[in-house]
Amino acid sequence: MVTRVLWRKPTLVLVLVVGFCYGRQDKSVRDEFEPVLQPPNRVSLWPLPQKVQISDVSFTLSSSSFRIVDGTGSSSGPDCALLQDAYRRCYEYMFGFAKKSGPNHSRRTGTAELTELQVLITSPDSECDGFPGLSSDESYELSVNEQSAVLTARKVWGALHGLETFSQLVYEDENGAKSINATKISDFPRFAHRGILLDSARHFLPIKVILANLETMAMNKFNVFHWHIVDDQSFPYMSQTFPDLSKKGSYNPYTHVYTPTDVKRVVEFARLRGIRVIPEFDTPGHTQSWGKGQTDLLTPCYSGSKPSGTFGPVNPILNTTYDFMRRFFKEISTVFPDAYIHLGGDEVDFTCWKSNPDIQQFMVEHGFGKDYTKLESFYIQKLLDIVSTTSKGYMIWQEVFDNGVKLKPDTVVHVWINGASNEEMGNVTAAGYTTILSAPWYLDLISYGQDWQRYYKVEPLNFNGTEAQKKLVIGGEACLWGEYVDGTNLTPRLWPRASAVAERLWSAKDVTDMSDAFNRLSAHRCRMVQRGIPAQPLLYSYCPHEYKGI
Numbered sequence: 001m002v003t004r005v006l007w008r009k010p011t012l013v014l015v016l017v018v019g020f021c022y023g024r025q026d027k028s029v030r031d032e033f034e035p036v037l038q039p040p041n042r043v044s045l046w047p048l049p050q051k052v053q054i055s056d057v058s059f060t061l062s063s064s065s066f067r068i069v070d071g072t073g074s075s076s077g078p079d080c081a082l083l084q085d086a087y088r089r090c091y092e093y094m095f096g097f098a099k100k101s102g103p104n105h106s107r108r109t110g111t112a113e114l115t116e117l118q119v120l121i122t123s124p125d126s127e128c129d130g131f132p133g134l135s136s137d138e139s140y141e142l143s144v145n146e147q148s149a150v151l152t153a154r155k156v157w158g159a160l161h162g163l164e165t166f167s168q169l170v171y172e173d174e175n176g177a178k179s180i181n182a183t184k185i186s187d188f189p190r191f192a193h194r195g196i197l198l199d200s201a202r203h204f205l206p207i208k209v210i211l212a213n214l215e216t217m218a219m220n221k222f223n224v225f226h227w228h229i230v231d232d233q234s235f236p237y238m239s240q241t242f243p244d245l246s247k248k249g250s251y252n253p254y255t256h257v258y259t260p261t262d263v264k265r266v267v268e269f270a271r272l273r274g275i276r277v278i279p280e281f282d283t284p285g286h287t288q289s290w291g292k293g294q295t296d297l298l299t300p301c302y303s304g305s306k307p308s309g310t311f312g313p314v315n316p317i318l319n320t321t322y323d324f325m326r327r328f329f330k331e332i333s334t335v336f337p338d339a340y341i342h343l344g345g346d347e348v349d350f351t352c353w354k355s356n357p358d359i360q361q362f363m364v365e366h367g368f369g370k371d372y373t374k375l376e377s378f379y380i381q382k383l384l385d386i387v388s389t390t391s392k393g394y395m396i397w398q399e400v401f402d403n404g405v406k407l408k409p410d411t412v413v414h415v416w417i418n419g420a421s422n423e424e425m426g427n428v429t430a431a432g433y434t435t436i437l438s439a440p441w442y443l444d445l446i447s448y449g450q451d452w453q454r455y456y457k458v459e460p461l462n463f464n465g466t467e468a469q470k471k472l473v474i475g476g477e478a479c480l481w482g483e484y485v486d487g488t489n490l491t492p493r494l495w496p497r498a499s500a501v502a503e504r505l506w507s508a509k510d511v512t513d514m515s516d517a518f519n520r521l522s523a524h525r526c527r528m529v530q531r532g533i534p535a536q537p538l539l540y541s542y543c544p545h546e547y548k549g550i
């Protein structure tokens with residue numbers, strides 16, 4: 001996926017330049033909100049729960065006595081490693097960064113102490129050992145009152161979100177004592193698919209960076225890691241069926257690859273945080289790196305009557321292409337447990353196909369005329385049939401839908417082209433397909449100022465369509481393409497800008513107050529910093545606990 005510059009309007013470029021040179025003087029590019037310096041550690045929930053009531057009654061918490069326990073009658077017990085792991089994380093978020101003052105410091109006279117959070121899973125099947133999916137129940141209820149706190153969820157997925165929310169309720173009072181107020185929260189996501197796309201092909205992303213971002217995704221209640229794992233530039237995925245793909249197609253076959261163990265680690269780390277991993281293997285375009293390890297896979301381009309030595313998209317006219325795809329996606333379907341695979345299908349350049357006499361002949365034989373979208377559809381159709389036999393569902397970029405390819409009813413169409421994306425959402429849902437939105441959330445397109453506001457103001461259902469159509473919008477994804485991003489700058493570039501998308505996809509539709517969002521997001525960003533995530537600032541301000549480097 002190339003981030004097209006087509007739709008970067010000239011006016012925007014002008015503002016960029018002005019902003020860059022005169023940002024300090026020019027009021028027209030001044031940010032909408034002046035910073036409001038928060039009292040340190042004010043409670044700030046992000047994303048905002050659906051229903052929340054916080055009272056003025058507060059309790060202290062002490063690291064020596066506070067415990068998180070399985071509630072009596074919970075369907076999940078000490079054998080649920082997923083929850084035990086989440087309890088530890090929650091405890092660390094609450095106390096891991098406390099001043100070394102000992103438990104006594106946190107005792108305030110006349111204030112009750114909260115000593116326990118009980119976690120109760122009510123459904124007989126907690127799904128502790130399962131994988132999260134599109135229809136997972138992520139809801140939870142949280143109640144904190146006199147000396148007891150109870151987190152109730154039907155499944156572990158809701159409990160994970162509830163634990164994160166609980167940790168966000170804890171603040172340091174003016175004496176540095178950990179405190180929490182009596183609270184009632186009832187929460188569930190507005191959209192089921194809340195994703196982040198990372199691109200490990202334009203630049204290799206070390207596993208450590210990927211894991212740190214999964215961790216941060218969980219702090220923001222994102223639940224899909226869309227792993228754009230290979231592209232033209234490199235093929236870091238180590239295939240067991242076709243080892244030459246990464247041996248020859250990666251930047252380095254020893255240091256710049258994801259081994260089967262690496263992939264397992266990412267998938268499990270994500271699962272423990274309620275995050276699905278959807279890999280993208282984009283074809284027939286964006287496949288230059290595939291060709292290095294698999295001869296005859298790509299179309300030879302011609303210069304006049306002779307092959308030019310360069311290659312184009314996957315060669316759609318050879319049976320061997322489909323034999324390869326069958327074996328390749330059989331492996332992918334077992335390596336990645338999620339019910340969906342992203343098959344790409346975007347930005348296919350027809351120049352090479354047009355130059356190749358064998359392709360031209362094939363076009364004639366199949367009555368495609370001069371319409372190369374028909375050839376593209378021919379390929380995608382066969383690929384979709386192949387992937388269907390693995391019993392996986394598929395996601396595809398919008399061009400596949402635009403070109404009229406026959407899709408399974410449960411296909412997820414990924415809308416990414418900016419400009420008419422509302423109209424596209426209308427078209428896709430009118431045709432009965434589920435869809436996710438990314439067009440306004442290309443976070444790799446950076447500009448001066450508080451661009452999180454732009455992401456935050458997006459309303460995914462703002463298109464002309466029936467209620468039934470709107471139900472087909474299952475969520476969206478923030479995309480961070482990797483042309484200018486690697487392990488050095490990924491995390492600060494993504495956070496907290498992606499947090500704006502997180503709240504839009506989780507919280508109620510009417511959560512749109514920009515100044516409240518600014519205050520909460522500033523505090524949330526400081527919280528991420530305190531937890532060791534180098535999230536960049538929104539605007540001038542300070543954090544009670546500044547980033548100390550690595």
Ligand SMILES: *[C@@H]1O[C@H](CO)[C@@H](O)[C@H](O)[C@H]1NC(C)=O
Pocket residue numbers: 043054055056057058181
């Ligand atoms: C928590 O309680 C304290 C008083 O104990 C109050 O000052 C504060 O505003 C409360 N916090 C919230 C978020 O309501």
Ligand SMILES: *[C@@H]1O[C@H](CO)[C@@H](O)[C@H](O)[C@H]1NC(C)=O
Pocket residue numbers: 102103104
């Ligand atoms: C904490 O308080 C207890 C009882 O009040 C006392 O025995 C103990 O010495 C105190 N510990 C510290 C580190 O001050």
Ligand SMILES: *[C@@H]1O[C@H](CO)[C@@H](O)[C@H](O)[C@H]1NC(C)=O
Pocket residue numbers: 319
């Ligand atoms: C390719 O497969 C088609 C359909 O199975 C078959 O008719 C055709 O002969 C095959 N071509 C070659 C070159 O094997």
Ligand SMILES: *[C@@H]1O[C@H](CO)[C@@H](O)[C@H](O)[C@H]1NC(C)=O
Pocket residue numbers: 402420421423424427
């Ligand atoms: C939506 O469909 C209409 C009618 O087919 C078409 O004219 C329009 O170009 C489509 N919009 C987009 C964004 O593709």
Ligand SMILES: *[C@@H]1O[C@H](CO)[C@@H](O)[C@H](O)[C@H]1NC(C)=O
Pocket residue numbers: 422423462463464
């Ligand atoms: C809905 O359709 C009307 C009439 O065609 C148009 O004026 C309006 O801009 C559309 N709204 C959106 C959000 O696309």
